[in-house]
Amino acid sequence: MKLDEFFVTGEPMIYAAMVSIVVASLAILIGLTYFKKWGYLWREWLTTVDHKRIGVMYIIAALLMLFRGGVDALLMRAQLAVPENGLLDAQHYNEIFTTHGVIMILFMAMPFIIGLMNIVVPLQIGARDVAFPRLNAVSFWLFFAGAMLFNLSFVIGGSPDAGWTAYFPLASLELSPTVGNNFYSIALQIAGIGTLLTGVNFIVTILKMRAPGMKLMQMPMFTWSILITSVIILFAFPVLTVALALMMFDRMFGGQFFTMANGGMDMLWANLFWVWGHPEVYIVILPAFGIYSEIISTFSKKNLYGYKSMVASMVVISLLSFVVWAHHFYTMGHGAMVNGVFSITTMAIAVPTGVKIFNWLFTLQKGRISFTTPMLYTLAFIPIFTIGGVTGVMLAMASADYQYHNTMFLVAHFHYVLIPGTVFAVIAGFHYWFPKMFGFRLNERLGKLAFWLIAIFFNVTFLPLFFLGLNGMSRRMYTYSAGSGFGPLNMIASIGAVGLALGFVVLCYNIYWSFRYAPRENASDPWGGGRTLEWATHSPVPEYNFARTPNVKGMDAYWHSKKENQPLFEGKIEPIHMPNNSGQPFILGVIFFFLGFFLIFSWWIPSIIAGIAVIIMLAARTFERDHGRHIPVKEIIETEKKLGGELV
Amino acid sequence: MKKRGPLLLFFISLIMLLSGCSSKLLVLDPKGPVAKTQSSTIIFSMIVMAVVLLVVYVMYIYMLTKYRATKANEGYEPPHIEGSKWLELIWTIIPIIIVVILSVVTVRTTNAVEKVPAGYEDQKPLVIYASSSDWKWHFSYPEENIETVNYVNIPTNRPVEFRLYAFGPITSFWVPQLGGQKYAMSDMVNKLNLVAEHEGSFFGRNSNFSGKGFAHMEFEVLAQSPADYTKWVDDVKKTASKLTEDEFNKLLDTPVVGRKTYSSTHLEFRPAPEGANGGHHHGGGDADAKDNTGSMDHSNMNMDDMESMDHSQHE
Numbered sequence: 001m002k003l004d005e006f007f008v009t010g011e012p013m014i015y016a017a018m019v020s021i022v023v024a025s026l027a028i029l030i031g032l033t034y035f036k037k038w039g040y041l042w043r044e045w046l047t048t049v050d051h052k053r054i055g056v057m058y059i060i061a062a063l064l065m066l067f068r069g070g071v072d073a074l075l076m077r078a079q080l081a082v083p084e085n086g087l088l089d090a091q092h093y094n095e096i097f098t099t100h101g102v103i104m105i106l107f108m109a110m111p112f113i114i115g116l117m118n119i120v121v122p123l124q125i126g127a128r129d130v131a132f133p134r135l136n137a138v139s140f141w142l143f144f145a146g147a148m149l150f151n152l153s154f155v156i157g158g159s160p161d162a163g164w165t166a167y168f169p170l171a172s173l174e175l176s177p178t179v180g181n182n183f184y185s186i187a188l189q190i191a192g193i194g195t196l197l198t199g200v201n202f203i204v205t206i207l208k209m210r211a212p213g214m215k216l217m218q219m220p221m222f223t224w225s226i227l228i229t230s231v232i233i234l235f236a237f238p239v240l241t242v243a244l245a246l247m248m249f250d251r252m253f254g255g256q257f258f259t260m261a262n263g264g265m266d267m268l269w270a271n272l273f274w275v276w277g278h279p280e281v282y283i284v285i286l287p288a289f290g291i292y293s294e295i296i297s298t299f300s301k302k303n304l305y306g307y308k309s310m311v312a313s314m315v316v317i318s319l320l321s322f323v324v325w326a327h328h329f330y331t332m333g334h335g336a337m338v339n340g341v342f343s344i345t346t347m348a349i350a351v352p353t354g355v356k357i358f359n360w361l362f363t364l365q366k367g368r369i370s371f372t373t374p375m376l377y378t379l380a381f382i383p384i385f386t387i388g389g390v391t392g393v394m395l396a397m398a399s400a401d402y403q404y405h406n407t408m409f410l411v412a413h414f415h416y417v418l419i420p421g422t423v424f425a426v427i428a429g430f431h432y433w434f435p436k437m438f439g440f441r442l443n444e445r446l447g448k449l450a451f452w453l454i455a456i457f458f459n460v461t462f463l464p465l466f467f468l469g470l471n472g473m474s475r476r477m478y479t480y481s482a483g484s485g486f487g488p489l490n491m492i493a494s495i496g497a498v499g500l501a502l503g504f505v506v507l508c509y510n511i512y513w514s515f516r517y518a519p520r521e522n523a524s525d526p527w528g529g530g531r532t533l534e535w536a537t538h539s540p541v542p543e544y545n546f547a548r549t550p551n552v553k554g555m556d557a558y559w560h561s562k563k564e565n566q567p568l569f570e571g572k573i574e575p576i577h578m579p580n581n582s583g584q585p586f587i588l589g590v591i592f593f594f595l596g597f598f599l600i601f602s603w604w605i606p607s608i609i610a611g612i613a614v615i616i617m618l619a620a621r622t623f624e625r626d627h628g629r630h631i632p633v634k635e636i637i638e639t640e641k642k643l644g645g646e647l648v
Numbered sequence: 649m650k651k652r653g654p655l656l657l658f659f660i661s662l663i664m665l666l667s668g669c670s671s672k673l674l675v676l677d678p679k680g681p682v683a684k685t686q687s688s689t690i691i692f693s694m695i696v697m698a699v700v701l702l703v704v705y706v707m708y709i710y711m712l713t714k715y716r717a718t719k720a721n722e723g724y725e726p727p728h729i730e731g732s733k734w735l736e737l738i739w740t741i742i743p744i745i746i747v748v749i750l751s752v753v754t755v756r757t758t759n760a761v762e763k764v765p766a767g768y769e770d771q772k773p774l775v776i777y778a779s780s781s782d783w784k785w786h787f788s789y790p791e792e793n794i795e796t797v798n799y800v801n802i803p804t805n806r807p808v809e810f811r812l813y814a815f816g817p818i819t820s821f822w823v824p825q826l827g828g829q830k831y832a833m834s835d836m837v838n839k840l841n842l843v844a845e846h847e848g849s850f851f852g853r854n855s856n857f858s859g860k861g862f863a864h865m866e867f868e869v870l871a872q873s874p875a876d877y878t879k880w881v882d883d884v885k886k887t888a889s890k891l892t893e894d895e896f897n898k899l900l901d902t903p904v905v906g907r908k909t910y911s912s913t914h915l916e917f918r919p920a921p922e923g924a925n926g927g928h929h930h931g932g933g934d935a936d937a938k939d940n941t942g943s944m945d946h947s948n949m950n951m952d953d954m955e956s957m958d959h960s961q962h963e
Contacts, residue, residue, distance in 0.1 A: 090860040163857050169834065170817035170859060260834040266818060267833070300715065306731035309740075331820060332831045333838035336762040340755040347750055351743045357704060358739040359731070364711040367726045371716070379712065386704050390697035397750060399757035400689045402828020403675045406820055406855040470690075472674040472824045474855035477863040 008158055011092065018155050047581040049133035051118045052541055054140050056437055058115030059430065061144060065107040066504070068151060072100035074501055077461075081494035083482040093478035094161040095180070099154070101164025102184070106191060107147040109284040109418070112426040114143075114198055117226045117287060120433055121202060123534035123541060124220045126211025126550040126557075131204035133579040139194040139201065141589025146191025149596045153183035157600065160184040163476065165277070166247070168258035168269040173251045182600040185247045190592050192240050199233030202226055211533065213552035217311070220532040220556075221297075221304055224311055225290025228318045229283050235322065236279035243272035252602055267332060274325035282321040284418070286314055288425030289356060292378045295432055296360050298529045299375040300367025303556055306359040313352030320349045330398045331405045339398035346396035353389055357382060372527065373447030377428035380455045381420045388416030391466070406476075409469025415462045424454075427507065435526045439540040440518045446510035450503050457499030464489035464496075522644055531559035536568055538643040544576045547636050573637065575630040582626070588617050674824040679846045679871070681765035682827030689757045696746060761827065764807045764841050773807040773841065776800060777913070777920055780832050780854060781815035782903040783861030788913035794884045795891050797899070797908035799868045800852075803877035804844050812838040813920050815900060820856035823869050829855055837922040844871035861904050885911050893917045 008014050032038050045053060075096055079088045088096070122130055130136050153159045160180040162171035171181045206227045210219070219227075247269070249255030256262040258269045297304045304310060326334065326342040360382060369375070391413040395404050404410055435441050473486050480486045525535040536558040537546050548569040554560060561568040595610035676691070678684040760766070764773060777788040778800070787800040802808050812821050812832035822829035826842045844850070854865040872880060891910035896918065899905065919925045 090863065094857075094860065161859075167818055167856075170857070175817055175859065260816075265835065300726065302726045303728055303730075305729060306736050309731065309736045329831070331829050332833070333836070336755075336759045339758050340751075343754045343758065344747075344751045347747045347754075350747060351740060354700075354743040355736065355740055358707075359736070361704070361707050361711055362729075362731075362735070364715055366729065367715050368717045368721060368724050369712065369715050382708055383705060386701055390700055393747075393750065394690065394693045394697060397689060397693060397754040397757075399754060399761050399828070400686055400693060402761065402830070403683075403686050403690065403824065405829055406857075467673060470673040470675045472822075472851060472853075474822075474853060474857075476857040479863050 046586045047583045049137050049579050051122050051130050055115045055118030058111045062108050062112035065103050069100050069103040072096045077494040077497035080490045083480050083487045090478045095159035098160045109422045113287045116429045121226050124223045124532050126533045127209040128545050130201050132201050137585035139197040141585045142194030143191045145589040145593040146187045150187035168266045169260045179600050185244045186596040186600050189244045190596050196237040199230040202230040211550045211552045218555045221293035222290035225286045228314045229286045232279045232283050232318050236276045240276040270329050274328040278325040279321045284422045288422050291425045291429040295374045295378045296363050300364050300369045301529050302367040305362040313355045316352040330401045343398045350393050374428040374432035376451045377424040381424050384420040407469035408465040408473045411475045412462050412465035435539040439522050440520045442510050442514045450506035453503030457496045460496030461493050464493045531556040542639050547640050573633050577630050579628045679825045680843045682761050685757050685760050765843050768807040773809040775809050777811045779813050780819040781900050783865045785867045788915050792881045795910040795913045799907050801870045801880050803874040804871045807843050810840040817858040819854040819858050822855040823852040825850045837920050847871050
């Protein structure tokens with residue numbers, strides 16, 4: 001392979017990116033050395049098995065990816081702002097919308113959610129950690145290796161360019177001969193294994209590690225949503241694993257699963273992809289519902305309305321999510337009968353979702369609503385997401401979908417669902433639980449400013465796309481003619497995108513500002529209305545979460561213990577057993593990164609060596625004797641004192 | 649809560665835009681019965697959904713104005729409310745009723761658009777094979793024995809049966825003003841029945857991403873009066889050259905070409921993947937699908953058969 005094939009060449013933007021990547025990496029390396037932070041980084045972060053720290057790392061990675069995906073989005077909107085624009089060529093544009101989709105769903109939305117659930121779920125159920133702390137670290141490093149690998153394609157080898165759905169035969173070796181789609185299959189595979197492990201970990205954690213007395217139907221709604229999400233992950237991700245493996249065989253070993261000749265079936269890919277892909281939509285939306293339920297109840301100072309029907313609707317949604325995948329290709333010609341059945345199952349999802357919307361509205365009723373930043377995102381979610389929901393029902397009608405399919409109408413719809421649904425939720429959750437991570441709140445003024453920018457410009461960006469779709473504009477077109485009449489609405493959308501970006505800049509500035517100047521409160525319940533167990537411990541949360549295990553007697557245990565003046569913690573402090581830190585997960589992630597990299601370029605000998613290294617790592621782990629350690633009582637009492645907790 | 653201001657504005661502008669633009673937006677400006685069915689389905693669903701939105705928005709605004717924290721209700725302790733069986737039943741059952749209504753409409757209209765449009769069943773449909781390769785469309789008229797590239801002429805008020813397939817990636821055949829799209833794939837033939845009830849030139853394109861030249865993959869559908877159409881066919885037969893296999897292969901190898909016209913089709917030397925040439929068949933409720941079920945059943949797909957059909961000429 002020649003060097004100019006290895007590195008992506010020919011675009012000034014790419015060279016600028018290469019230079020900035022090198023400069024930024026050097027700055028980080030020099031900075032770490034100068035401030036002598038290598039040891040700190042290794043001991044406290046890279047080797048950590050603490051669920052809260054892993055959660056923070058997930059969120060940092062997700063924010064980075066938000067910006068990578070966001071820059072992609074801005075470039076797309078810049079290109080489409082005017083007709084016949086020459087800013088990007090077709091190839092570059094195709095790569096950008098492909099990576100935008102993959103990164104936003106798999107490397108932004110998912111890790112942000114997994115980050116929040118890592119931080120919050122063990123706290124909400126009164127546990128000291130997740131069921132398998134070391135596995136949790138492995139999950140993170142596999143995700144991180146996959147994400148880095150995928151981003152590498154930007155400067156090395158070439159990005160995938162067949163859309164985030166990678167439909168065959170377009171994504172086959174025949175029609176996409178560069179390594180771009182190898183990056184897709186390998187990077188997603190590695191990250192996907194990490195996600196699958198997370199799903200297993202959290203199912204076990206939630207089922208086995210709840211505080212004494214907490215019944216399933218007394219769990220906080222966020223924990224419920226994570227339990228259901230984890231079950232979906234467990235059933236959906238193996239399908240992705242298989243689909244990506246078949247893709248790898250087709251692209252690297254001359255397989256013929258999805259080819260045009262020799263009996264390959266392009267529809268098989270579409271089916272496998274969406275059998276995973278549709279539940280995936282609910283993997284990123286159900287936790288959002290959980291986050292909103294917590295926030296809406298906290299800031300209306302009321303318990304959640306219709307708890308049981310909320311749980312039931314999530315269960316129904318999770319079941320339905322597996323029987324609607326064919327609505328992604330109504331137009332593949334499977335006839336009126338099949339289309340009719342999938343139309344009905346798809347529309348049926350509107351029923352449990354509607355139940356949740358009305359339950360949230362009635363949670364507000366007779367409450368005392370305070371408009372904090374997390375609550376603003378939650379409240380904005382309801383009307384905007386409803387637009388996304390009703391357009392979803394419109395899309396579900398097969399006969400009408402023949403007209404919307406693959407158009408900007410669809411693009412508008414799923415952004416109306418995913419941005420207020422998932423993005424607003426993770427930002428709201430981030431503001432809401434921020435004190436649990438760092439002991440202080442983000443600035444409210446800046447938070448609200450960012451909110452208004454994001455909420456308003458979101459609509460400016462995506463509302464015009466509904467009309468563009470109805471006017472005949474397909475998605476994924478890198479340009480359009482002036483005669484098409486798509487110009488003005490595209491211009492409005494592009495202006496909106498700039499405003500939206502500004503909102504995210506303010507959001508990030510807020511994080512920076514608050515780290516420097518925000519008052520350190522260290523209150524266990526800084527919002528003053530916390531209802532669930534995470535607010536019963538200190539902020540920031542000590543390594544062991546709870547000095548004593550809470551005794552749960554019902555729902556919203558912390559709220560009731562406050563109101564009824566009943567102690568949540570009883571008994572005396574005992575030594576706490578904690579797992580040891582370990583460098584193995586990080587090293588495993590690094591090896592997987594190289595394994596993936598070698599596979600992508602079909603460098604077989606290094607691949608085999610890396611593969612053997614993985615096996616050695618796993619084997620070494622089975623021979624290891626590590627029983628963890630105990631935190632002595634004295635140390636616990638000191639920590640508690642330092643954090644200002646009431647003692648013993 | 650200030651949020652409702654801009655949102656209401658958006659909602660109102662949405663309704664105004666819809667009513668104002670409906671004559672302009674291509675999908676809502678149908679020129680044939682299929683697109684008409686689809687546009688009225690869309691408008692019906694929009695009205696139903698607007699009612700749903702309205703209910704949610706009214707309740708939302710009510711809750712936010714009535715129960716916001718103010719200085720006046722400072723010491724107020726909100727009550728503990730578990731939920732209400734009746735209310736929760738209501739907002740389960742009403743959406744179910746709405747979904748049932750929409751399902752009935754969907755199933756009926758989906759059946760309707762898969763068939764020859766009502767009122768045209770007794771006419772013999774004009775069969776046109778529409779196949780895509782790289783970033784162009786080939787239109788073969790087996791009856792007339794002519795072929796065009798990147799434009800297609802059809803007579804008005806006569807059902808046209810497009811048979812869609814591809815010599816490359818999946819594409820989607822879409823003429824918004826005549827009817828919604830369907831995929832064209834390399835291993836099967838999809839059928840799309842359209843009728844143009846007005847003369848005129850209609851915009852058509854591939855709407856499924858298919859690689860570099862995708863954005864330019866447009867074609868023109870010219871609906872002519874039957875007399876004009878016959879005249880055009882005669883003209884083509886007289887003036888256009890024959891489409892040879894070499895010429896066709898050359899055409900396949902050129903990613904983007906302009907309009908072309910030929911006085912024979914590629915179907916003779918490169919038949920469409922249907923019947924004995926087909927991998928699988930998913931015709932939409934078509935009469936002749938029955939005749940061929942034996943050879944088209946893809947559950948017992950025959951590998952020998954597959955080898956004889958070669959789809960891989962395309963780079």
